[in-house]
Amino acid sequence: MKNSIKITLLAVGIILFSTSCSKTKDDICDINIICYTEAPDDLYVKLELSTNPSSTPIEVRFYIGNMDNGELYDKFHTTNNVEYYLMPINERYTATAKYLVEGDTVMVIDSDRLSRESYKNCEETCYDWEDEIILNLKLKK
């Protein structure tokens, strides 16, 4: 086999190997690791808001799923900078916030999936999760 073929195959192999063979939690067996064997059913979705430049309450909508094809779960006006929902995991959640900026309406949209991870540790299934997801509904300009 010519050198060029060897080098090309080696190069592709190195890239594939280095990007796919990272050690994950699946590989471990450590009895000192705190293992949560029960997964939570609900976790928090945190909505972070800016203060409305017009000083009026902000209209917030909260959807299960996407904004365009999901279910509208809640709609309210608020002057708070933070709101929380305790929601079932393994769902996507989307929130919108409407601000009045110099006569224009700016609707900020953010979305994320509430989920938890599982991994094996010494033949035991352990669960890992973030305490909350943050939907950033702050104005950026």
Next chain:
Amino acid sequence: MLHNKGRKVVFSILFIFSLTVNPLKTFAQPLAINPFAVSYFQPKFGINLGTFFNHQDFLFDFGIGLEELGYDFSITFNGSFRPYYKTVYFKESDNLYWQIEEKVVQFSIDLEKRFYFLEFDNNSKIGLYGILKTGYFYGTYKGLSKNRNQDFGLTPGGGIAWQFSKIARFSVGYLYFNQNPYAHPHTFNLKLSLYINKDEQQ
């Protein structure tokens, strides 16, 4: 984890360079050659990886396809994508704007022609190239189920190509990426192309 993977990819690319580059040989005895001269047909299978970017955006670009070393052209199928979400603004109607997080993707057929004008002792070559990406572009958005800003478009570009070994080429140039609606269209383009060349020892 993501950071580690990034480091490994960069390490891999640097390692590939170390396998293919011999700087002492590369810059020996330059010889001016006719940039329009062609040789016999030498089609090779090739892969390429690169990026195009400016002060407002950054996309990775990966491709596979035909590398023709006799006539110095390439026809490859490429996929490009922005690897992170960027905040953009839609004007939905009069006095209503959306602030939303966007990723963009483009699939394209890339046609590239190279015109080498300097050749070195070890057959490494430097020249100019022109490229035309013909592709389908779209944006995906957090909170929306449907893609937006779909567009079939042409992305022209050009720059300097350096074939630094018989299996590898590095290109630096410009790309006019005007499909991207929320970023400046003028981008820098860096690309590493690798190809299987059985004629290396000839």
